[in-house]
Amino acid sequence: MKQSFWSSVCLALGGLLALAAAMGIGRFVYTPILPSMAEGIPLTPSAAGLIASANFLGYLTGALIGASRFLGGTPRTWFLAGLALSALTSAAMALTSDVWFFMMVRFISGLASAFVLVFSTTLILERLTTAGHSALSAVHFSGVGIGIALSAVLIAALNHNTADWQTLWLASGLATAILLAGATVLVPARSSASLAAPTDGGRAREDGRRPWSPTVIRLVAAYGLFGFGYVITATFVSVMARTTPSLTEIEPFVWLIVGLSAAPSIYVWNLIAAKLGARRAFALACLVEAGGVAMTAVSTSPAIFLIGAALLGGTFMGITALGLAEGRRLTAEAGTSAVRQMLATLTASFGLGQAAGPWIAGQLHGVTGSFQAPSIAAAIALVIAAALAGL
Template identity: 25%
Template sequence: MSSSRIKLSLFLCLCMCLGIGILRFSYTALLPSTRDAFGWTAQFASILGSANLLGYLIGAFWAMRLPQTRIMAAYIQAAAFAGMVSLLSCAFSGFPDAWYLFWRIISGISGGLIMILSPSIVAQCSELKDRFTINFIGFSGIGIGVLLATLFLPYLDQIAIRTAWLILTGFAFCIGIILSLLLKGLKPLLASEIPRSSAKAELNTLFFSLVAVYGCSAFAYVPHSLFWIDYLTQVLKLDLFWMNFNWILYGLGSALGAFSSYMLAKRLGNFQALKILYSVYVFAIFIAVFSFNPLYTFISSFLTGLLNPAVVFLTSYTILQLHGAAYKKLWSIATLIFASIQLIGGLSFSALQHFGVTYHQQFVLAAAVLLLGTAQLFWVTRARTAVN
């Protein structure tokens, strides 16, 4: 692999690691311990999760409005710094509720900006033949970030929760420094904006179908992404060892997600791979209902961890492959829809909890929504040959 491909792969990997893996999912991993240490109510902890989703939506909308010039690099650097500060600000107790709300929103904004701008930079700076490999390596960073957030979970009964947040802050700081160094070499390639005429694209049924099932996955994933650890500890009453074991399975699945979809797409084509992945995704969410046997919980943890980065990577790359120069705009639209539906889902599931709807019923609802999205993808692509 050439030097430029290595740098682009590392750049995208670190962006995904920070923007999604750490800024987004570390909160889920640390939620039970943070809630106990800081004296938060379950309702306020849920509101903080929704605040992060609101920030992600704001960041996605903001990124969509930015031109495809070197300004993208400046925004990624700023987002990395703001994200690091947001982690630091959550390490200390005793502040007003508004303090934590503000910084969880900032964390979400940073993640949304990084999620859209970093693959857009890679698309602009890489050759067509290298994009599949670079994106696969890059989106693996989501899983690496989740794994980083799980490294110290077995020791949460031995270290202060403040220490855990400070460790994450240290990770974010190191990643931010490396990103700044990598961006110096990429800025010359981003000197001029892509002409508008070359960035137009037909928004056909295939694109809308792809975005529809991607949006359904955003809604369906909310119970696992926001409340899974809380479900394991508060409902299943798992002790720290088994809670950590489930989350480590989740992290291992996340680390393998992009690789799994990469191998599947190489063999079967993008759309066939997506249909298989979404079908398994429905199963992975629904199987959480069978909590009477720990094996089902283990499978759900591993598969949901695997399938989120898998479908994110392959959806992003399929849009890039189909629409080329219009990728940033269309990936922004897809991410904006994803973020909007995820926010709606977060608020909806929080309300359902308030009205006494059980987690098992929420898993059934989530699986049903994703099943509808997957069914329409099968229908729209039924006569289409695989995209390789």
């Protein structure tokens, strides 16, 4: 039992490193690097939004590919390949200042991060559940927050030493490669038969639920609205701080606050879900996040802005995990393939919302000259997501 528990701990830590690399750094490091790119290239908010949307479009594409029944290979192979690609694409951002090149590279990076999320989560949750240690899934999902905090410290330290934006991307690629090495060691290979074996001792059962029941449809729609609702602030919060005179001094701390708040959030929201149920906890978290997004939009007070950043960090990974956990619950008895397809479908909906968010934010910024209008739209989307999930 002890050996099994510690094996599960190592597995969860490997998942933590995987998500820290591909999501916390590979996907989200664009946020703290963006102010330096905007000044050094320079880069307009509209162009910055297009680059971010390309990343999230790649994320959507990766999720759709991950849902395919015909994709060969093992989950471990695919998520490690995704991590390697994430490291390479981060480093490649330093090669030029061409916006179209940035969009192409960030598209590939988004595809890689989706592969890591879908395949590492499928593999790790399956093994943890089989071992009877599903509670350790909180460790796996905390990797995103830890990766964000790590990237915030890394970028702030390099900025303190007046590093240019190219150096910031190269350092991010190197950090991702180091985390890849750790994940490779901590997530051991198993035979494909043992990974795919159904836990009921026979053929995978259908659980009697319709694949596209109203509950599932509402969950998928709410997940997409959540993707739209969180991503505008998550993309531009550092730029908002740097370009607002009263917030300039707190800019190095904003993304760090987001990451530190995100790291323990899975555990907290799991406790809430144990009392309210996953869907109601999902709805509550969306409402809390809507409040945080609105705070960053309507106030120039440093304290309120940081509270808004903390509410964003303290909810977005909780919502992500709750949605994936609910999707897994709805399909668990149908077998590993069905679970993977449900996780990929949710991730695709999420990716569609993410792809739309930065582009719309960039366009609205061009019209209004601020991020207030897109942030308010994001908060409204989160309220609608809460209503759909809570029905």
